[in-house]
Amino acid sequence: MHAYSDAERAAVYRAIYQRRDMRHFLPDAVAPEILTRLLQAAHAAPSVGLMQPWRFIKITDASLRQKIHTVVEQERCLTAQALAEREDEFMRLKVEGILECHTLLVAALCDKREQFVFGRRTLPEMDVASLACAIQNMWLAARAEGIGLGWVSLFNPDELKKLLNMPDDSVPQAILCIGHVEKFYEKPMLEQENWASRRDLNSLIFENTWGTACR
Amino acid sequence: MHAYSDAERAAVYRAIYQRRDMRHFLPDAVAPEILTRLLQAAHAAPSVGLMQPWRFIKITDASLRQKIHTVVEQERCLTAQALAEREDEFMRLKVEGILECHTLLVAALCDKREQFVFGRRTLPEMDVASLACAIQNMWLAARAEGIGLGWVSLFNPDELKKLLNMPDDSVPQAILCIGHVEKFYEKPMLEQENWASRRDLNSLIFENTWGTACR
Numbered sequence: 001m002h003a004y005s006d007a008e009r010a011a012v013y014r015a016i017y018q019r020r021d022m023r024h025f026l027p028d029a030v031a032p033e034i035l036t037r038l039l040q041a042a043h044a045a046p047s048v049g050l051m052q053p054w055r056f057i058k059i060t061d062a063s064l065r066q067k068i069h070t071v072v073e074q075e076r077c078l079t080a081q082a083l084a085e086r087e088d089e090f091m092r093l094k095v096e097g098i099l100e101c102h103t104l105l106v107a108a109l110c111d112k113r114e115q116f117v118f119g120r121r122t123l124p125e126m127d128v129a130s131l132a133c134a135i136q137n138m139w140l141a142a143r144a145e146g147i148g149l150g151w152v153s154l155f156n157p158d159e160l161k162k163l164l165n166m167p168d169d170s171v172p173q174a175i176l177c178i179g180h181v182e183k184f185y186e187k188p189m190l191e192q193e194n195w196a197s198r199r200d201l202n203s204l205i206f207e208n209t210w211g212t213a214c215r
Numbered sequence: 216m217h218a219y220s221d222a223e224r225a226a227v228y229r230a231i232y233q234r235r236d237m238r239h240f241l242p243d244a245v246a247p248e249i250l251t252r253l254l255q256a257a258h259a260a261p262s263v264g265l266m267q268p269w270r271f272i273k274i275t276d277a278s279l280r281q282k283i284h285t286v287v288e289q290e291r292c293l294t295a296q297a298l299a300e301r302e303d304e305f306m307r308l309k310v311e312g313i314l315e316c317h318t319l320l321v322a323a324l325c326d327k328r329e330q331f332v333f334g335r336r337t338l339p340e341m342d343v344a345s346l347a348c349a350i351q352n353m354w355l356a357a358r359a360e361g362i363g364l365g366w367v368s369l370f371n372p373d374e375l376k377k378l379l380n381m382p383d384d385s386v387p388q389a390i391l392c393i394g395h396v397e398k399f400y401e402k403p404m405l406e407q408e409n410w411a412s413r414r415d416l417n418s419l420i421f422e423n424t425w426g427t428a429c430r
Contacts, residue, residue, distance in 0.1 A: 002361035002362075004358075008226035009360065011222070011224075011226035012358075015227045039416060043416045050406065052413070054419060057421045058429055079333065082332050117297050119367075121369075123370075126388075128340045128343045129389075130347070132348050136261075136352065137231050137355075144218070155337065164425055173341075196266075207275055208276045211380070
């Protein structure tokens with residue numbers, strides 16, 4: 001009754017399946033009206049108790065972009081060390097496109113979140129979930145616009161907070177690299193590079209009790 | 216170059232803007248092939264380091280569904296008390312459709328997540344973000360299918376873990392109510408009921424430094 005037309009449904013699924021976490025970008029400018037549509041799509045996301053915890057910082061200062069890249073590079077090396085036997089393999093991966101992408105945003109959780117209790121009394125992390133839904137909206141909208149988006153979470157949040165003068169109780173969650181791309185990866189890059197493989201969906205679905213396969 | 220057709224783009228934005236957190240459901244059955252498509256859409260989500268932390272438990276046992284409802288009802292009352300002066304207002308809201316919806320799922324973070332370091336060394340909550348992206352995919356796909364979905368986070372996770380025999384280090388994050396609906400809300404129900412209002416998007420976007428409006 002409320003279903004979209006077959007063509008519309010197919011378009012929604014197309015975006016879901018063709019969306020990729022991009023790390024390779026072309027320098028071409030992203031039209032301002034496209035960026036506006038992406039941010040509007042983010043703001044149409046659900047949020048727990050309608051708290052709308054998302055904040056976006058657009059990075060237009062070139063030296064600041066360079067400093068953000070340095071913060072990510074530091075964490076990339078620390079992550080590689082923490083990965084022990086996979087250190088070299090990890091260091092060969094391209095994990096971000098901060099200096100190449102046209103548009104750089106930092107997405108963060110706002111300050112003063114403790115006043116929001118609805119749906120968060122026992123699960124305070126629902127603010128993270130709300131921000132992630134907003135970014136997923138942007139990601140799918142970007143794919144439909146033909147624009148690539150990459151979510152980088154390789155950084156020390158305290159370092160990034162200092163660079164951006166963020167309040168103590170806010171939390172940066174994503175460095176978003178946005179830009180035109182030569183092509184979208186056919187599969188997630190970490191799958192293409194054999195870092196990890198897609199799990200069988202049926203093994204992730206249980207019935208009534210953990211570990212019991214669906215009939 | 217990689218942009219979808221105007222009609223396809225419009226369909227993606229339509230789902231983004233018409234998606235609602237539903238709490239009112241019709242009893243009609245959700246076709247199994249639709250549920251499969253929703254779960255496949257979830258599994259196409261991005262995840263940090265491709266960890267795919269999402270697990271779904273389908274609740275088909277009627278007495279178990281009733282017990283889950285009781286756990287939510289307990290938390291609903293505790294949340295109301297915690298909301299102090301808004302207690303009565305909160306108690307008048309319909310916050311879940313657990314007993315009415317046709318299909319009930321619990322979405323959870325898997326166990327043994329500490330082995331996943333990529334993108335999580337400094338931001339371990341990226342697992343929550345990945346699961347939320349998966350649920351947002353389901354939500355948008357459901358809207359295109361004409362199916363309502365509601366995310367309930369009013370529960371004590373330890374109680375839910377006991378009911379579902381979940382490992383200590385897994386975490387239930389969402390009770391997902393899925394079903395046909397008479398109509399989708401025109402606006403988020405919490406906006407319709409004047410619980411909260413949509414913020415001005417421009418007030419949520421800064422440039423280079425926190426609190427500085429974009430030029």
